[in-house]
Amino acid sequence: MTHARARLQPGWRSGSALVLGLALAGCVNLAPDYHRPAPAVPQEGAPAARDAAALPWRSVFSDGRLKDTIALALTNNRDLRVAALNVDKARAALVQTDAQRWPTLTAGASASRSGSSAGSGSGNSTTTNAFSAQLAMTSFELDVFGRVRNLSASAEASLWGLDATRQSVQISLVAEVASAWLTWAADLQRQALAQQTLASQEQTLALTERRHAVGAVSGLALAQARTAVESARADVATYPATLEQDRHALELLLGAALPDALRPQAPDAAADVSTLVDLPAGVPSSVLLRRPDVRSAEQSLIATHADIGAARAARFPTISLTASAGRASSDLSDLFKSGAGNWSLGPSVSLPIFDAGASRAAVRQAEISRDIAVATYDKTVQTAFREVADALSIRATLADRLATQQTLLAATERQLRLAEVQYRAGSSTQLDVLDAQRSLYSAQQSLITLRLTEQLNRITLYKVLGGGWSDDNTLAS
Numbered sequence: 001m002t003h004a005r006a007r008l009q010p011g012w013r014s015g016s017a018l019v020l021g022l023a024l025a026g027c028v029n030l031a032p033d034y035h036r037p038a039p040a041v042p043q044e045g046a047p048a049a050r051d052a053a054a055l056p057w058r059s060v061f062s063d064g065r066l067k068d069t070i071a072l073a074l075t076n077n078r079d080l081r082v083a084a085l086n087v088d089k090a091r092a093a094l095v096q097t098d099a100q101r102w103p104t105l106t107a108g109a110s111a112s113r114s115g116s117s118a119g120s121g122s123g124n125s126t127t128t129n130a131f132s133a134q135l136a137m138t139s140f141e142l143d144v145f146g147r148v149r150n151l152s153a154s155a156e157a158s159l160w161g162l163d164a165t166r167q168s169v170q171i172s173l174v175a176e177v178a179s180a181w182l183t184w185a186a187d188l189q190r191q192a193l194a195q196q197t198l199a200s201q202e203q204t205l206a207l208t209e210r211r212h213a214v215g216a217v218s219g220l221a222l223a224q225a226r227t228a229v230e231s232a233r234a235d236v237a238t239y240p241a242t243l244e245q246d247r248h249a250l251e252l253l254l255g256a257a258l259p260d261a262l263r264p265q266a267p268d269a270a271a272d273v274s275t276l277v278d279l280p281a282g283v284p285s286s287v288l289l290r291r292p293d294v295r296s297a298e299q300s301l302i303a304t305h306a307d308i309g310a311a312r313a314a315r316f317p318t319i320s321l322t323a324s325a326g327r328a329s330s331d332l333s334d335l336f337k338s339g340a341g342n343w344s345l346g347p348s349v350s351l352p353i354f355d356a357g358a359s360r361a362a363v364r365q366a367e368i369s370r371d372i373a374v375a376t377y378d379k380t381v382q383t384a385f386r387e388v389a390d391a392l393s394i395r396a397t398l399a400d401r402l403a404t405q406q407t408l409l410a411a412t413e414r415q416l417r418l419a420e421v422q423y424r425a426g427s428s429t430q431l432d433v434l435d436a437q438r439s440l441y442s443a444q445q446s447l448i449t450l451r452l453t454e455q456l457n458r459i460t461l462y463k464v465l466g467g468g469w470s471d472d473n474t475l476a477s
Helices: 010-024 062-077 080-100 146-215 219-237 239-254 265-269 291-312 358-425 430-464
Strands: 105-117 123-143 320-327 343-348
Touching: 010 320, 062 080, 062 146, 062 239, 080 146, 146 239, 146 291, 146 430, 219 239, 219 430, 291 358, 358 430
Parallel strands: none
Antiparallel strands: 105 123, 123 320, 320 343
């Protein structure tokens, strides 16, 4: 195969210099200057000893099975996969938009052969060969007023905004998986507690039946004991369905079946499976500005500023260039000899004269979109502030609530022991024992719920402070 390259003529080099000069002259940017809005929240709190957003999620959880479960979700969850694909799609769109800032060059070559005859029997005929090679630049817009540059800036801001959205999705996924796993563990502990309570009620029933057989208690006491057993048995029967629902909810987040080795165990529900850095009572707003959803809202705001510049530039003249250079010859061997070349340079100007106010309305629309983005950004910051404030408010009372509940549990345990001793001695009724058992069961359930609340509060606080998107397992300095 023969490759042919066209040599540029001096006139074409002069045209290239003209194109370059005009392109370099395109330094006008009609987009408004961007300044980050002041946070629409109180400026309070001292800087945290360690920013939670810089704390990798693996260092927050101490249970190895929970860590592996979260890692499985990050690999298979469909919502996170869609968010990542949206980032890739936006990156491709940015490349496509940014390509408009550069000329498009095309190369072509052609060859033809034709013949003619003077008439029948004359024996005279002619054959014509034609060869050509051409390099062309198709309608390159000189971005004098920054329209294409601002479109590219808007696409880039959209890309970073979607990347921040992906991080927000990952943060939520980490928190939701941990919450679902801990809820399942708490329900397993509740089931174990219900089974223990049923066994205790059955022992009480057996004792009551023996005492009833010798006439020590009435039939009413025996009926009350049987009612307590059946109530406990009914409570136990509700947990298989509850636990299946917990598993289904977790596996939906995982996007895959949970291996048996990663399932929580009942004793783990009371254990601390997460840790959290100590934070002051007040968190500065600068911490909230690093949340991915806040950064996504800010990137949307930045994109609207670029959109305003592009809309304003559309009201100004558009200057485009079309150019080509090539060679033509009747013989392939003569294609690149002197005198066989041709070139053309064709600038064009498009000036909007009348569009019934469409371009002005486009600018106004872009400005209104900017105002909407400002309000959205403020609302996002305010929401972040409220979420952190709520989580800190709950955390401030949890230690006292846990201590009080543990004291209550100890009191109900003592009450049950005394009731059982007095019942065996005949100095109290069966009803006193049943009341003590119900009080103990309620106190134990409340403690399980409160411990789960404390664990979920840690996770929520870590989430609302913007942590959970770093995969690194080492603390960031």
